[in-house]
Amino acid sequence: MQAKGTPRVSGHVFVMERASGRVYYAKWRDADGQHKRRLGPAWVKPDGKDERGGTRWKAASGTKPPGYLTPRDAQDELTQIKARVAHASAQRQQLGPLFRDAADEWLSHAESVRGIKPSTAVGYRSILEHHLKPEFGARRLGEITRRDIESWRDRQVAVGRRNRVRGRTVKGLSPRNANAVLAAMHGVFKHAVRCEEVTDNPVRDIEPLGTEYDPMRYPVYSPDEVHKLARAAGGQDGAMIVVSAFTGLRRGELIALQWKHIDFGRSTVHVQQSYSKGHLTTPKSKRVRAVPMAPEVAEVLTQLRQRGQLTGPDDLVFLGEGGRYVDGSALRRRYQRAQKAAGLPLHRWHDLRHTFGTLAVDRASERQVQGWMGHADSRTTARYLHHKDRAEDAELLSDAFRVSAPEVVAAAA
Template sequence: MAKHKNEAGRISGHVELTRRKRGSQFYAKYRLADGRQVMKLLGPSWSGRGRPTVGYFTRKAAEQALQAILTDARRGQLPGSLTTGATFTDAAAEWLRYVEHDRKRRASTIEDYRNVVRNNLLPEFDEAPLEEITTEWIDGYRARLVAEGRLSDRTINKLLVLLHGIFRRAQRVYGLVANPVAAVDRQPVHRSGDFEVLTPGEVAALARAAESEQDAALFVTAAFTGLRLGELRVLRWTDVDFSKRLVHVRRAYTHGELGPPKSGRVRSVPLIDDVARVLDGLSRREHFTGSDQLVFPNPVGNPLDDSKLRRRFYRALERAGLKRIRFHDLRHSFGTLAVQVFPLSDVKAYMGHADIQTTMVYVHHVPAGDAAERLSGAVAGSGDFVAEGRPDSAAA
C-alpha cells in the first residue's frame, strides 16, 4: 500500500482495494490540510488482460488518480479541500455589497437582487457552509423549481445567473476553490416574438380618451418615441429639441431613485410631427414650462406616480374600446413602426438596447409590408403549379 505525503506531512493518502459482492472497487483515502479525512470512490478494479475498459482501474491507474487528487489539494485547487469559514448568507451579503458599492448598479436593480436573495435563495441555502453547496444540490434545486411550475424558465435562469455571481465573488473573497453553479444546465428559453401593440390610429383613439391633455401627450410620446415609463417621468423641457427635431434621453426615475437610462447611456430619438405637436401644446400651459422643469409632472411639479398613471392608462384603453395592453407595449408599438423605416442599427440606438438580438424581435413581429409581393416576384415565371389532368384532391 503506497502512501503519499507532502513535505509538511499534512496532506497524505493511499489507495485501498475493497472487495464487494458486485466486484472489487478502488478507493482513494486521503487527509486534507485541515485534518479532515476523505474516502473517494475511484472505480471498479480491472482484473482482465490487456488495456482496462474505460472506467476501470488497475493498481497503477488508481495510484496515479490519487496522486492527481493530492496535487490538486496541495495547490488548493481541489473542491472542498479548503474551508472558507463562510456561509451562503455571508457570501450573498458580500455579493450584494459588491454590486451596489463597487459595481455601482442602479438602486432599482439592487432592490430586485435583494428580493431574489431574500425570497428565493436564502430559504434554500441559508446558513449552509459554502463548501457543502454542491453542483448536485443546486441542480436539484433547479429541477424542483421546474417541477413546481411557479416560476418561468427565464426566471429560473435569472436565479442561476445570480447564484453564479455570488459564488464567483466567494471564490475571490473567501478563496472558494470551485463555483458549483458553473456545471448546472440552464433552462431552454425561446422568445415567442409575440406581444401586443397599438396602430397609429389606435394611439390617436387612446389619446382622445385620455383624462387630461398631459396624459394624452404622454401616451402619444410613449408610442412614437419608445421612451420607457421611467424615462418619460423625468423628461425635461431642455431634453426636447424642437429645432433639431430630437428628444434626448438623459435620465430615468425608478423605485423613487433618479439615475441614468437603463442602458447607462444617453441617447436621442427622432421627434416626429405628431409628438412635436402635442408637446408644443403642453409647452403653452401656465405652469411647469421652464427649461429644467418636467414635461409630465404631477400637480406640484414632481415625477408622476407610476401606479396612478397606469390606472388612468387602463381606463383610457377601456373608454376607447381598445384591447388591454401593458403601458410598456407602447414602447413595442414604436419598435414595430421604427423597424419598417430605419436600419436595425438605428432602431437599436433609438431604443437603447444593449443587444441587437433584442431589437430583432421587432423584425420578426412585423415583416416588410411588401414581403409577399417581392417573394412572389422571385418565383414568378417558374411555371404553372396547378396539376393538369388530375382530379381535385377534395373530389378524390
C-alpha cells in the same frame, strides 16, 4: 476545495467558587468570537498566587472522586475542545461562508464598486430575500451542489406552471424568472470565487430554461389603439402614453424628461437620464441617445407646454404632485384603468415601448431602431424583425425565382 490554513484557537481554564463547591470552566476564542463552557467540579486546593494576583491551583490531597477534575484534567479537556473547534472551523472555512452572507457581500460590492442602478439593486435584493435566502441562506457555499440548485429550480417552475392566473405566475417561478434568479445566484458564487472564499461555481454549467417567449405574439398596440388608449386616459397621462408608444422611451426616461431635452426645431427628443425608485440615473444602456419626434408626439408636447407654468428648460415635461417627479406606481394603476375603459387588451406599460419597436422596424433599418431604442445588443432589436412587413422583400426576390421558360413548368405539372 482547499482550506486556507488551520484556524488559530486560544483559550484557558479557570476555577470559580460556587455554592456547591469549586468548578472548572474553559474559555476560548475562535473566528466566531469568545466562548465559555462548564467542565465539571474541581478537585483542587490553593497553591499561592500567580503573577496577576489570582489564586494558583494544584490537585487536592487524597483520592479524587469520580467526575472531578484536577488542573491537568481540565487542561486536557481544554486541549480537546481547541482541537475540535479548530477542526470544525477548518471545515467551515473550506466550505466557504454562509450563502446569505456571501449574497449580502455580492450585492454590496455590486452597489458600491460596480455602481449598479438603484432599480437593479432593488430587483436583486428582492430575488435574494424572496427566493434564494429562504432556500439556501443558512447553507455554506461549498455545501450547495449543482443538483441542489437544479432540483429546487425545477420544483419552483413546476409550482409556477400550476399557479398561473391570466398568464401571470402568482406562486413559484416562470421559466424566465427562474433564469433571472439563477443569474443572480451565479453572481453570488462568481464573486465568492473571485474573493477566494470558494473554488467552484456550481451555477456556471446550469443551462437556462427555454422560455415561453413567442415573437409572433408580442403584446403591442396599433396606432389607432394607442390614440384610443390616450383618449381614455386623458390629460397628461394620455400624452405620456402617446410619447412612450411613438418614441420608445422607457417609463423612467419619460418621468425624467425635461423641456431642454425636447428640440422642436430638429424634431428630436434627447434621452439623457432616467428616474426610478427615488433616484435620477443614466438611461439603462448608460448612453444618451436622440429619438425622432413624430408629428403626433410634437402635437401632444406642444399642447402640454401651453399649461402656462413650469415650462422652463430645467422643468419636468410630465409633472407629479408639487411639480415633482410622477409617481410611477400610481401611473401604472391609472394606465390599467384606462386600458379597461378603452376596452383594450391589458398590456404592461413597457409594451408601449415594444409598440414603438414593432412600428419603427417596419420603416427603418435595424441599426436605426437599435440606436433610437438604446439597445446595447443588436440581438435585442432583432426581436422586432418578426413584425416587419415582408411584402417589399418578397417583391425584391420575385425576379430571382421567375423561370425563363414557363411552358417547361407547365409541362412538368
